[in-house]
Amino acid sequence: MRDGTERLITGITGKILAIVIFNLLFLFNNLIQAQPANWPPQSSTANKRTSTYVMPVAGALQGGPNRTSSILGEDYLIGSGDVLDIKVFDSEDLNRKVRVGGDGYISLPLIGSIIAGGLSVPDLEFNIAYEYSLKYLKDPQISVYVLEFHSKRVAVLGEVKNPQLLEMTRNKSNLLEMISLCGGVTKDAGDLIYIIRPTTQYNSVDNNRSTAQYNDGRNNGYGMEAYDSGGDEAGWEDEDYLRIRDEVITVSVSELVKYQNPLSNVEVLPGDMISIPPAPFYFVFGEVDKPGAFMLKQKMTALQAISQAGKFSNIAKNKIKLIREDIDTREKIITTLDIKKLAKGEDEDIKIMGGDVLLVGKSTMREVRGQLLAFSNTALSAFTSAYAYESVRDR
Numbered sequence: 001m002r003d004g005t006e007r008l009i010t011g012i013t014g015k016i017l018a019i020v021i022f023n024l025l026f027l028f029n030n031l032i033q034a035q036p037a038n039w040p041p042q043s044s045t046a047n048k049r050t051s052t053y054v055m056p057v058a059g060a061l062q063g064g065p066n067r068t069s070s071i072l073g074e075d076y077l078i079g080s081g082d083v084l085d086i087k088v089f090d091s092e093d094l095n096r097k098v099r100v101g102g103d104g105y106i107s108l109p110l111i112g113s114i115i116a117g118g119l120s121v122p123d124l125e126f127n128i129a130y131e132y133s134l135k136y137l138k139d140p141q142i143s144v145y146v147l148e149f150h151s152k153r154v155a156v157l158g159e160v161k162n163p164q165l166l167e168m169t170r171n172k173s174n175l176l177e178m179i180s181l182c183g184g185v186t187k188d189a190g191d192l193i194y195i196i197r198p199t200t201q202y203n204s205v206d207n208n209r210s211t212a213q214y215n216d217g218r219n220n221g222y223g224m225e226a227y228d229s230g231g232d233e234a235g236w237e238d239e240d241y242l243r244i245r246d247e248v249i250t251v252s253v254s255e256l257v258k259y260q261n262p263l264s265n266v267e268v269l270p271g272d273m274i275s276i277p278p279a280p281f282y283f284v285f286g287e288v289d290k291p292g293a294f295m296l297k298q299k300m301t302a303l304q305a306i307s308q309a310g311k312f313s314n315i316a317k318n319k320i321k322l323i324r325e326d327i328d329t330r331e332k333i334i335t336t337l338d339i340k341k342l343a344k345g346e347d348e349d350i351k352i353m354g355g356d357v358l359l360v361g362k363s364t365m366r367e368v369r370g371q372l373l374a375f376s377n378t379a380l381s382a383f384t385s386a387y388a389y390e391s392v393r394d395r
Contacts, residue, residue, distance in 0.1 A: 075171045077117075077120060078116050078117055078124060079100065079117055079151020079270075080100050080102045080103070080104055080151055081099065082146055082148065082150055082151050083099050083100075083146070084097070084098050084100065084116065084144055084146060084147065085145040085147050086098065086142070086143070086145075087142070087143045087144075088137070088142060089142075091140070093109070094109050096108055097147065100116050100117055103117075104117025105117070108131075110135075111128070111136075114128065114131060124144050125142045128140075129141075149167040149168065151270070152168040152171070152271075153166065153168065153270065154168060154173070154178055154268055154271070154272050154273070155272075155273045156179065156181075156276075157273065157274065158276035159185055159188055159277065160179060160182040160186065160189075161182060166178060166181055166182075168270050173267075173268045174265050174266065174268055175195070175266050175274070176265045178274055179193075179274070179276075184257075185276060188278045189253055189277075189278065190253070190277050190296070191252055191279070191298050192252065192253065193250070193251040193252075193276050194249070194250060194275045195249040195250075195273070195274055195275075196272065196275065197246065197271070198247075249266060252264060253276070279296055280296050280353075280355060281293045281295060281296065281354065281355070282294055282353070282356040282357070283357045284308070285357065285358070285359055286320075286358075287312055287313040287360050288311070288312060288313070289309065290308075290310040294309070296354055299351060300352045301351055301352065302320070302322060302350045302351075302352055303342045303349050305352045305356075305358060306360065312360060319338055320337050320339060320358055320361075321358070321359040322335045322336075322350060322356060322357075322358055323356065323359065324356050324357075335350065
């Protein structure tokens with residue numbers, strides 16, 4: 001009787017254990033299937049030089065309140081000189097205001113140095129949360145705010161109402177926005193805007209770290225993979241390197257401002273220098289009502305240029321002389337133009353360039369020397385050299 005009872009109890013116990021084990025396995029299988037396919041999450045733009053984060057961190061996934069991203073946009077890449085306000089939720093003693101070093105690193109309590117340069121705000125939040133989750137905090141909530149922008153500057157120089165160094169809050173802007181922030185162009189601005197852009201840049205390299213310096217967003221990571229080993233193995237030394245090739249983009253002021261041509265509103269990147277030179281001058285001397293220097297603010301032909309000097313005098317000749325300095329050889333080139341043929345369209349009307357001198361009617365040195373002395377030494381030199389050249393050639 002006792003043996004039968006024991007066998008019955010043993011059988012019931014075994015069945016209960018089997019049911020419990022089956023349920024546990026079923027729940028475990030459901031938990032595994034519930035994980036997203038891309039688990040664990042990876043930082044979208046994390047630089048190869050940072051650690052590979054493989055542990056899920058709830059705080060990092062949620063991202064916390066991110067007012068900075070709403071202002072900057074997630075494309076903004078933190079750079080050296082930027083000042084960051086880093087807050088750790090429920091751990092105020094870990095909050096810090098830090099400036100990104102020249103090497104792209106920041107230092108935080110407990111976790112020490114961590115790369116910030118070249119990362120977006122969400123990526124940096126993710127990485128900081130991961131570091132704190134390893135040993136110190138459970139599900140850390142991290143918020144990063146950019147308090148000061150110093151890594152992405154654009155210089156706007158020349159004929160704008162308020163030339164200045166602008167701090168960009170995005171990775172790119174446009175030309176019209178940059179000029180507007182400086183108050184617009186002045187009345188003396190020429191028709192050309194030059195955007196001078198460094199196209200390749202290498203920063204310093206530290207042999208104590210295993211990789212080359214951070215990508216500041218300007219070169220799209222060029223060179224970072226090629227020199228990913230860093231230090232001596234990559235052929236670098238502990239020195240500062242700066243190799244820049246300037247690209248110059250030319251834009252017409254009238255196309256941009258007056259006609260609002262969208263193709264002229266080119267993209268502006270951090271590190272660009274925008275230069276708007278004053279309009280060049282050309283000179284008209286001889287038998288005209290208003291001889292002198294005139295601002296060349298837009299494209300102009302010889303006939304249009306002469307008309308700016310007023311009517312011809314009664315003794316003016318039909319032929320005029322255009323004196324121009326060759327850019328390469330610095331020689332003075334003299335071209336004789338027939339006004340009547342230009343007006344009738346029988347001859348091609350030459351486009352005027354800055355520094356050109358137009359002589360109308362009598363063109364002897366004695367008759368125009370007094371007028372030349374009233375203007376720039378450049379014009380006087382141009383005329384004197386051209387006149388001497390013409391005299392020698394005609395002999």
